[in-house]
Amino acid sequence: MIENAIRQFITEELNTDGSILSDDYPLLxxxxxxxxxxxxxxxxxxxxxxxxxQDEELIPQHFGTIRDIAQLLRSKSA
Amino acid sequence: xxxxxxDDRFPATREEDGVRIEIGFVGEPSGRxxxxxxxxxxxxxxxVVMCPPLxxxxxxxxxxxxxxxxALSQAGFAVIRFHYRGQGHSDGDAExxxxxxxxxxxxxxxxxLVARTGVSRIAxxxxxxxxxxxxxxxxxxxxxxxxxxxxxxxxxxxLREALRARxxxxxKDDVAQRESxxxxxxxxxxxxxxDIHGYPIHNKLIxxxxxxxxxxxxxxxxxxxxxxxxxxxxxMRAEHRTVTDGLTAAGLPVDVHHVSADVGWWFRGAAxxxxxxxxxxxxxxxxxxxxxxxxxxxxxxxx
Numbered sequence: 001m002i003e004n005a006i007r008q009f010i011t012e013e014l015n016t017d018g019s020i021l022s023d024d025y026p027l028l029x030x031x032x033x034x035x036x037x038x039x040x041x042x043x044x045x046x047x048x049x050x051x052x053x054q055d056e057e058l059i060p061q062h063f064g065t066i067r068d069i070a071q072l073l074r075s076k077s078a
Numbered sequence: 079x080x081x082x083x084x085d086d087r088f089p090a091t092r093e094e095d096g097v098r099i100e101i102g103f104v105g106e107p108s109g110r111x112x113x114x115x116x117x118x119x120x121x122x123x124x125x126v127v128m129c130p131p132l133x134x135x136x137x138x139x140x141x142x143x144x145x146x147x148x149a150l151s152q153a154g155f156a157v158i159r160f161h162y163r164g165q166g167h168s169d170g171d172a173e174x175x176x177x178x179x180x181x182x183x184x185x186x187x188x189x190x191l192v193a194r195t196g197v198s199r200i201a202x203x204x205x206x207x208x209x210x211x212x213x214x215x216x217x218x219x220x221x222x223x224x225x226x227x228x229x230x231x232x233x234x235x236x237l238r239e240a241l242r243a244r245x246x247x248x249x250k251d252d253v254a255q256r257e258s259x260x261x262x263x264x265x266x267x268x269x270x271x272x273d274i275h276g277y278p279i280h281n282k283l284i285x286x287x288x289x290x291x292x293x294x295x296x297x298x299x300x301x302x303x304x305x306x307x308x309x310x311x312x313x314m315r316a317e318h319r320t321v322t323d324g325l326t327a328a329g330l331p332v333d334v335h336h337v338s339a340d341v342g343w344w345f346r347g348a349a350x351x352x353x354x355x356x357x358x359x360x361x362x363x364x365x366x367x368x369x370x371x372x373x374x375x376x377x378x379x380x381x
Contacts, residue, residue, distance in 0.1 A: 013310075013340075028250065035250040035275075036345035039243065043340075047311075055259035058245040 002049075002070040009044050010037075010066075023067040028060060038063060045069070051076045088115075096120070097151040100194075103168075104160075105186040112167035113160040113187060115194055116151040123154040123374040125197035127187050129215065131206035132175070133240070133277040134344045136165060139205050139227075142359045146203070149367045155374075156195040160187045172278060173270065176286035177214070184215040201370060206230050206343060210287075214295040223373040224296075225304040225366050228341070231321045233287035237263075240274045243344035247275055275344055293321050298328050304369045306335045306362060333369060337361045 003023050010027070011018035014037045027033045033041065041063070042053050051073065062072040088102035096119045103110040128143055130136055147157045162183045163170030170179075188200060201223040204212025209229030216224045230236045241259045248256045257265065262272050271278040305322050307314050314322070314334070325332045339358040 033250070034345075035243075035247045036342045038246045038250060039342050039345055040340050042246065043310075055242060055245055058242070058249060059256070060249050063249060 002073055003066050005048065006041075006045075006066050006069050009041065009048075013040065013044070021066060023070075024065050026064060027066070028064055033063065041069075045073065049073055049077075093119070095152065097148060104190040105183075109163045109169045111160045111163060111169075111183055111186055113158055113190060114147070115156065115158050115191060116147050117156045117195055118151050118154050121154070122156045122195060122197055123371075124199040124201055125156045125158070125188075125191045125195060126150050126201045126203055126370065127184065127191060127212070127215070128157060128159045129184055129202065129204035129208040129212040130159070130161070130165075131204075131208040132162070132165060132283075133207075133279060134243075134275055135206040135208075138341070138343060142362060143205070145359055146363045146366055149363050150370060153367050153371050155201075155370065156191060156197050158187050158191040173280045173282060175280065175283045177211075177283070177290070178286065180211045181214055184211060188215070199374065201225070201373065203227075203366065204229065207233070207236060210292050210295065213292050216301060217295060217297045217299060220299060221301050223302045223304075223370065225306070225370060227306045227362060227366075228308050228343070229292055229305070229318070229321075231292040231317050233284070233290060235317065236287075237266075237279065237284055240279055240344060241272070244272070244274050247345075293324050296325075300330060302373055303330055303332045304335065304366065305332055306337060306365060308337045308339050308341050308358065308362075310338065310340050312336045312338075335365045335369075337365070 007018060007021050010016050010021060010032065014032070016032050045051065046053055057072060062068055088100040090101040092099045098117050098119065100115045102113060104113045105111045128147060130143060131139055143159055147159050150157045160183070161168040162175060162180055164172040164175040191197060200219055202212040202216040203225045204210065205227040207230045209226040210233065212224060212226065216222045241262050244262060245259060266272040266279070266281050266284065271280045303325055305318065307318055322332050322334055337358055339354055341358070
């Protein structure tokens with residue numbers, strides 16, 4: 001499931017306590033994702049899911065929560 | 079190698095662990111470069127000119143280059159590190175940096191290293207855009223070994239990456255009036271620069287790099303090349319693979335090395351653990367020093 005993969009990446013690669021990461025946990029607001037973490041996450045999404053995140057898609061609405069990120073990925077494969 | 083005599087132009091010197099370091103300003107009075115020359119206490123194998131990166135990469139990689147310069151000198155190399163005009167402590171303005179000015183600065187650094195130490199054989203090192211610059215310089219020195227860290231092989235992708243870093247930073251900063259990549263690129267032309275996390279990229283530099291690639295700048299002259307790429311996985315980025323394959327096909331001996339680290343060149347962040355930073359430095363420095371050593375196995379000889 002996409003949400004779990006994203007959650008695992010954030011937990012393992014960005015040194016976050018995975019137990020707090022619900023699908024709706026505010027990643028940006030609570031500083032789970034800093035700008036470097038965001039950059040790494042985008043790189044992960046592109047390599048892991050074979051998508052290209054367009055410049056115009058780099059907006060807070062797409063990265064606010066795990067649900068938002070998963071929705072972005074699903075929209076790209078639809 | 080010459081015995082280095084004290085020189086009033088370089089009042090800041092230090093000797094430690096078999097390495098002598100000399101810091102001062104070199105070049106024409108109209109545009110001097112801050113330079114740091116480190117030399118071994120014994121005989122010298124060759125000289126290494128270290129071409130630093132620009133913008134955020136300059137600060138990010140600075141300590142690594144200090145460590146590399148030190149390690150190379152301990153291994154028997156005379157090394158010059160320097161700041162380009164318009165960067166760091168050197169004279170000049172960042173907005174005047176162009177490919178031609180960068181090349182001229184490398185020439186100044188080479189001339190100073192040779193004049194000061196008497197080395198007759200020169201190798202080059204560069205990181206990121208510094209690797210691009212080192213490649214254009216090395217092309218003028220037949221057979222000069224070239225060590226590259228995460229080279230920028232296409233300056234247009236460097237700009238795109240920078241703009242992308244700005245967009246990502248704007249997400250985090252929740253910037254109210256976010257500009258699109260297209261607007262940022264237009265702004266670069268209109269105002270002459272674009273700010274990327276506090277580092278201005280100037281249009282003059284971008285225009286001077288337009289249409290150029292590392293492979294073309296390096297040319298087809300034979301030389302040994304070390305290509306060190308950094309990333310979470312061992313797989314090289316496609317643009318790097320294209321360059322290394324091309325150099326190999328042209329008959330150049332290319333040694334590819336990988337350091338496992340997610341550098342995030344335009345960023346500073348808590349996501350990068352201290353131990354990861356130290357490990358990256360140690361691996362990259364050791365790999366490069368060992369590789370350079372294989373190119374100059376004896377005093378006065380080269381492989």
